[in-house]
Amino acid sequence: xxxxxxxxxxxxILNYSLRGWRTWPGIAARFLVGQEDAIIxxxxxxxxxxxxxxxxxxxxxxxxxxxxxxxxxxxxxDARLLASGDLHPAQRVVEGVPPEALPFxxxxxxGFLPLDHGKMYPTYAMGLPFFLLMxxxxxxxxxxxxxxxxxxxxxxxxxxxxxFRELQxxxxxxxxxxxLLGSSALFLFMSLQTMSDMPSTLWxxxxxxxCLKARRRMGWAVLAGFCFGYGILVRPTSILMxxxxxxxxxxxxxxxxxxxxxxxxxxxFLGVMNSVLYGKVVTTGYGDFSALFGTRYILPTLHNxxxxxxxxxxxxxxxxLVFPFLGNGLHxxxxxxxxxxxxxxxxxxxxxxxxxxxWWYLRFVLPTYPALIACxxxxxQRVAVLCPSFNVIGWILLVxxxxxxxxxxxxxxxxxxxxxxxxxxxxxxxxxxxxxxxxSVILCMQESGAILYYTKNVVVRWDCISRENLxxxxxxxxxxxxxxxxxxxxxxxxDALKKxxxxxxxxxxxxxxxxxxxxxxxx
Numbered sequence: 089x090x091x092x093x094x095x096x097x098x099x100x101i102l103n104y105s106l107r108g109w110r111t112w113p114g115i116a117a118r119f120l121v122g123q124e125d126a127i128i129x130x131x132x133x134x135x136x137x138x139x140x141x142x143x144x145x146x147x148x149x150x151x152x153x154x155x156x157x158x159x160x161x162x163x164x165x166d167a168r169l170l171a172s173g174d175l176h177p178a179q180r181v182v183e184g185v186p187p188e189a190l191p192f193x194x195x196x197x198x199g200f201l202p203l204d205h206g207k208m209y210p211t212y213a214m215g216l217p218f219f220l221l222m223x224x225x226x227x228x229x230x231x232x233x234x235x236x237x238x239x240x241x242x243x244x245x246x247x248x249x250x251x252f253r254e255l256q257x258x259x260x261x262x263x264x265x266x267x268l269l270g271s272s273a274l275f276l277f278m279s280l281q282t283m284s285d286m287p288s289t290l291w292x293x294x295x296x297x298x299c300l301k302a303r304r305r306m307g308w309a310v311l312a313g314f315c316f317g318y319g320i321l322v323r324p325t326s327i328l329m330x331x332x333x334x335x336x337x338x339x340x341x342x343x344x345x346x347x348x349x350x351x352x353x354x355x356x357f358l359g360v361m362n363s364v365l366y367g368k369v370v371t372t373g374y375g376d377f378s379a380l381f382g383t384r385y386i387l388p389t390l391h392n393x394x395x396x397x398x399x400x401x402x403x404x405x406x407x408x409l410v411f412p413f414l415g416n417g418l419h420x421x422x423x424x425x426x427x428x429x430x431x432x433x434x435x436x437x438x439x440x441x442x443x444x445x446x447w448w449y450l451r452f453v454l455p456t457y458p459a460l461i462a463c464x465x466x467x468x469q470r471v472a473v474l475c476p477s478f479n480v481i482g483w484i485l486l487v488x489x490x491x492x493x494x495x496x497x498x499x500x501x502x503x504x505x506x507x508x509x510x511x512x513x514x515x516x517x518x519x520x521x522x523x524x525x526x527x528s529v530i531l532c533m534q535e536s537g538a539i540l541y542y543t544k545n546v547v548v549r550w551d552c553i554s555r556e557n558l559x560x561x562x563x564x565x566x567x568x569x570x571x572x573x574x575x576x577x578x579x580x581x582x583d584a585l586k587k588x589x590x591x592x593x594x595x596x597x598x599x600x601x602x603x604x605x606x607x608x609x610x611x
Contacts, residue, residue: 165200167224169210180544196552210365219236249265264487267487274448277448299312313346392447397460411423525571529548535575
């Protein structure tokens with residue numbers, strides 16, 4: 089056994105009299121806390137279902153899996169490439185202006201890098217696009233990505249519940265863990281858009297669950313190996329999961345072979361895909377990004393950790409610090425593995441330049457959240473065992489305050505609005521398709537990946553070309569009978585208009601806050 093509770097809740101049970109339990113407060117307290125006696129045990133499945141139904145409805149109402157900025161359009165465009173079978177699509181160019189006539193990345197939308205002979209290649213890993221392709225084949229390219237992300241989020245919550253149960257935290261503690269994860273502002277924010285952070289969390293949690301279950305049944309070693317491998321296919325840095333797996337997995341020759349066999353198909357697919365895409369078996373589409381890491385980012389990132397974690401996991405996250413010192417009955421290797429799981433990701437991404445910037449940049453360490461929540465639950469379990477005064481009412485107050493805290497921050501951070509925010513990209517492309525000729529050339533940056541996905545227009549990156557390139561581009565468009573437009577987000581307007589100040593631009597439309605400009609005159 090991994091724990092001490094033998095599947096029963098570690099919460100104390102108040103010795104209410106029969107008369108006391110006939111009062112409505114007593115009935116409500118007993119129902120909400122869900123002690124595992126003959127009556128309340130029968131309600132647990134109902135309460136578990138209610139929690140999942142509520143999260144399912146919440147996610148479905150706010151889902152916005154569109155081709156948007158660099159990441160979201162990158163994964164969606166990758167799925168389209170998989171569907172077409174052409175992983176090196178040709179750059180869309182203007183007649184008379186070949187790619188070499190423009191500066192590097194001149195024709196390259198976000199999410200791609202240039203190749204020789206006027207082609208380009210995708211930079212993002214193919215694990216998530218593979219599922220987007222399957223979902224889109226079944227449900228279409230509009231609904232499919234939303235269905236895929238919704239299923240990933242719901243599966244992540246369910247697997248987290250199974251992980252907590254496997255750690256012998258009991259039904260009620262495990263349900264609380266699901267609520268902590270599912271109501272987290274970061275989890276909701278990353279689940280509502282086409283990003284790999286939440287899917288990475290799913291595969292990391294599945295890999296650890298497989299490792300734990302492999303202690304009893306060897307067949308689970310195959311699942312652990314497959315999930316570890318597929319996690320790397322979703323996000324290359326998920327290779328960090330090998331460190332906690334080395335501690336948690338019950339290694340022996342037979343289990344080790346099964347683990348490797350589980351990961352072998354993914355490794356072969358990854359090697360073939362890398363070879364086709366990038367010409368190397370062991371590589372990524374990101375190229376050399378070592379310059380993005382440095383010790384100078386550690387202190388500001390630590391500040392972001394300290395300030396954002398209590399927001400995203402409630403102030404209870406401070407209890408995770410006592411986990412290494414608890415006598416929680418876990419096998420030593422499992423305790424070490426959970427700690428390594430957390431420390432590895434937090435240490436690695438503390439040196440990454442992005443992680444310091446905002447609360448939602450903790451998305452890179454989102455795969456550790458199930459481990460952090462497990463540490464919180466173990467600490468709460470210990471408090472419940474050692475403190476007789478921690479009664480049913482106290483437990484209800486704790487759950488209520490946790491729910492109130494998460495609701496406050498979800499609303500304050502507008503975590504549920506990201507789906508509507510992402511919808512601006514297809515809305516802008518709908519306007520382009522409706523009001524701009526399909527052979528037009530569009531100067532853009534932020535919208536470039538979405539324009540590639542939703543339209544047939546030529547994309548020219550205004551941020552990559554120089555002001556000296558504009559007269560040549562205007563003349564070539566004139567000869568080819570193409571219109572020239574700019575599509576700009578608010579943060580781009582000042583820089584783009586200043587860069588091309590020799591031209592007179594006229595704003596022709598605005599889609600919410602995205603402005604559409606046409607060239608009126610070149611001076």
